[in-house]
Amino acid sequence: MENTINGISQILSNWWTEFRADFTNNFIDENRWQFLWKGLLCTLQITFFAAIIGIVIGFMVALIRTTHMHTGKLRGLEAVCRLYTTVIRGTPVVTQLMIIYYVIFASVNIDKTLAAIIAFGINSGAYVAEIVRSGIMSIDRGQIEAGRSLGFGYVKTMWYIVMPQALKNILPALANEFIALLKETSVSGYIATQDLAKAGDIIQSRTYSAYMPLIAVALIYLVLVVGLTAGVNRLERRLGRSDNR
């Protein structure tokens, strides 16, 4: 009995010593944690600005397509939008990223982070567009008719009546899209952007640690996602007031 306990505590203590050494080696020595910190900032920067581009493109595309559906106008623009969604959703984001950096901006000396922002923004726009479009179409046509019958034009009806309701319905899906976006930016290392995932690689290449940098990177992503989810839940509750019965 005593032997077993001694054995276990010996194993634990060995593991702990090893863990501490590994931790120090990976994050403390030569201030290697700074790679993670800078990588985190880079990831957040890419995600944030890409999300903004995605929202702008996504809403424009969705509004063009639904306007076409409701009124029959904007035929040409609608075709362009449909092509955009098809191409972006039909090809992998890594490929898009590399095409943007190595082909489209090949002759220009563009900042890698900026290239990533543009690539992920354009990519996210297609998904946001589909989410927003489904949100608008989920609103009963009677809402539009009620707005129009009161004398609102099409644009004002969309603005005051349809969009507030659509936005509320799509908020969870939109949040999921941005959480997915945050994680997808981890492939921006393909164009040598020094984002969070890449920071893990860099540390690994110096310390040859098999798991420590990877686990650290995973934990940071997890914390970000959990935080984001909590924020969205709060927003949803605030928007849900009119559902009270």
Add this chain to the structure above:
Amino acid sequence: MITVKNLCKTFGTLEVLRDINETIERGEKVVIVGPSGSGKSTFLRCLNLLEPPTSGEIWFEGTQINSPDCDINLVRRKMGMVFQHFHLFPHLTILENITLAPIKLKIMDKSSAIEKARKLLARVGLTDKENAYPAQLSGGQKQRIAIVRSLAMNPTVMLFDEPTSALDPEMVGEVLDVIRELADEGMTMVVVTHEMGFAREVATRVLFMDEGRIVEQNTPREFFGSPKNPRTIEFLSKVIA
């Protein structure tokens, strides 16, 4: 007040309205009855162009409203519309539902719009609901609010599209009371309904539609007392047991 000339409406190959000519004078209460699929709702919805006519002319207060130079949004402010399924705005409180259009279309400032809304709410007995959301109301209450929402725009004519068809039987009365009161005050109205008792009592004129045409029309007394057209007779024998 409203004149309809040679109105036709087709959905694809389906002819819903066939060459309708009709005039509705100020102060009239016109009730439209007929079997389902006869085109009565489509006819009503053509009057404020929620359904654009395939051909023909719609005139309202001296202007042709289905011509390209007419701003239909301005015309619709004068034509209140009440739907079968209410279509209240679920994301807004009752007070906001009523004041949205007058405020955002800059017809009234905020305080006078609210004041007017409260007066109208008091009229339909729903003062205590002003901060409720539509989901918290019964069907009859929702429809009364929908009527108030239209009235807040000071329309000169009210269009009712089967206003009681989606209600529980016990709530039909409270909605009809409000409409009846409006009628008594002289509001011009066009009502599509299946409530024959209401038609008999409130209408100044009853139109009977069948297969996209107005087959017969008369005063309610004549219409219900001595219908002429065989189709009308058959319809009335079915709906009035």
